[in-house]
Amino acid sequence: SYELTQPSSVSVSPGQTAKITCSGDVLAKKYARWFQQKPGQAPVLLIYKDSERPSGIPERFSGSSSGTTVTLTITGAQVDDEADYYCYSVADNNVIFGGGTKLTVL
C-alpha cells in the first residue's frame, strides 16, 4: 500500500517562508493535494494537481513537485497560517493521506 511522509512539525517567524514536504512513491505517477486544518474546524483545500490553487486561496500558498516529493510553500507566513497541513493523493480507488505537519508561526 502507498504511504505519504511529512515532517511532524515546521516552525517559522512571521513574514518568513515556510516549506512543508511530502514524499511517497505514489507521487511519481499521481497528483498531490494539500489541505489546511485549524483546531476544531473542517479541512480546507489549498492546492490540487500539485500546484493549482482553488479560487479564494491566497497567493502566498503555492505548491511544487519533483519526482516523488511535493512541497507546499507559504511565502510570507502569517500568524493566522498556524495550523495543521496534510498532503494527500488518490490512487487505485484509495485516498492516501500524509501524517500531517503542524506549522508554528511565532
Add this chain to the structure above:
Amino acid sequence: QVHLVQSGAEVKKPGASVKVSCKASGYPFTSYEISWVRQATGQGVEWMGWINPKSGNTAYAQKFQGRVTITRDTSISTTYMEMSSLRSEDTAVYFCARGFAWNDGSDYWGPGTLVTVSS
C-alpha cells in the same frame, strides 16, 4: 454555495453500531463522489471509503472493509456511513467530503460528527 451538513454527535457503547448522515446542497448531488474520513483527537486523518452517488458503487479502505457501509439516498441528497462492532478506538470525528475522485479543485469537507464509544 456548497454545503455538507452532517448529523449530530453520537455516544455509543462498545459493540453497538452508529449511522452518520451527510446532506449535500448547492451542487448536483450525483456529480461528485462522497468520501468518509475520520480523525481521532490529536491524530491524523484516515480515509474510510467513498460512494458514487449516481451509481451507488462504493470502495472501502481495506482496514474498514466489512465493518463500514456507505449508502446514499438520492431523493434527499444524503449519504450515510454506518459502522458496526464499535470499540473505544473508533472514538473520533467523522467527516464527509466530496470531490476526491475528480482532482479539479472541488474538494469540500463537511464540519464533522463526533462519535464517542464508551461503556
